[in-house]
Amino acid sequence: MxxxxxxxxxxxLLTLTLSRPAFLNALTLDMAxxxxxxxxxxxxxxxxxxxxIKGDAGHFMAGGDLVYFAGTLSMSEQERHQAGLEAIALVHETISLIRSIRKPVLASVQGAVAGFGVSILAACDLAIAGADLKLTSAYCQVGLSPDGGFTYFLPRMIGEKRAKAVTLLNDVYNAEQVLQMGLVNQVVPVEQLxxxxxxxxxxxxQVPQHALAQAKGLINQSSGHSLEQQLQAEQESFAGCMLTPDFAQRVTAFVNKRKSS
Known part of the structure; x- marks a missing residue:
């Protein structure tokens, strides 16, 4: 393979580079x-x-590889449907891992960001973009509905009406527009990316790992919780963090510094 x-x-720091440069790093089952x-x-x-998570050769990911999908056209409808279910189940496992892993995941994006590339970008905890970024949905344009949590993340991040416009109209958005939407945290010149x-x-x-993991998990689950449920989860997490060595070390250092000043 x-x-x-x-x-x-x-x-x-672990860097994972999506690398199919001749195809703008389009997603395949092997890549997933x-x-x-x-x-x-x-x-x-x-x-x-x-x-x-970054892309190779000046692009992030130009969506899924349409050559794979073209190969399913010779199948029966039942076979094609099953192939679609199995393929999407695999790529969805990567999205679930990005969200559930107890470590921060940073997307570093530039150039083409389309289809599943948008889903990866949205799933990551933070994102930084080069000024040459061009983002588009691309799904409906080829007769497909979105995957990868696209319809979960975008309405929550940019609002329902805007998410529908991005999805249905297939417009191309530049880096500053994507920043204004809140899909990336920062835009920098490409050479500085x-x-x-x-x-x-x-x-x-450098952030204490347990506290970061807890904070990430709390934010990820908040949209499915009532205020009371989220307050309870925060209470339990906060008390648990107080038992960690990181907490003891950092609080002690802060108090000692304050005493000496």
Whole structure:
């Protein structure tokens, strides 16, 4: 199997590069499988404190590989339907892992971001973009409805009416428009994207891991909770964080610094 997700671990930062440059890093089942495997390994690797997902050769991901879908046209309707269910089940596992992994996941995006690429971008905890970013839904344009949590994340992040416009009209949005929508946290010149990605990832890696994981989980689950349920979850999480070595060390350091000033 060709390696289409390149993995590089350096000083607690794991970079996963989507790499099919000749096809703008379009998603294949092999890519989904490799991304899932890398995320599962990172989940259990204590050396990893932050995960960066980026694309190769100046683009993030131009959606799914239509060559695969064209190959299903010779199947019977039942076979084609089953193939679709199995393929989407696999790619959805990667989205679930991005959300559930107890480590921050940072998207570093530029160039083409379409289809499932938008879903990955939305699923990540934070996102930084190069100024050359061009984002579009692309699903309906080829006769498909969205996947990858696209219809879950976008209405919550940018509002229902705007999410419908992005999905149904297939307009192309530039980096500043995507920033205004709230789909990315920061836009930088393309030549500064690697350096700024590294700086942001290093900041995330320095946050106490247990507290970060708890905060990530609380925010992820909040949209499905009532206020009372979320308050209860926050109470339990806060009390649990008070038992960690990180809390004891940082509070002690703060108090000692205050006494000495």
């Amino acid at each position: 060709e390696t289409v997700v390149k993995s590089h671990l350096h000083e607690s 499988s490799q991304l899932k495997a890398e995320l599962l390994q990172a989940q259990d690797n204590d050396q990893v404190r932050c995960i960066i 690697p350096e700024n990605t590294l700086l942001l990832a290093q900041r995330l890696a």
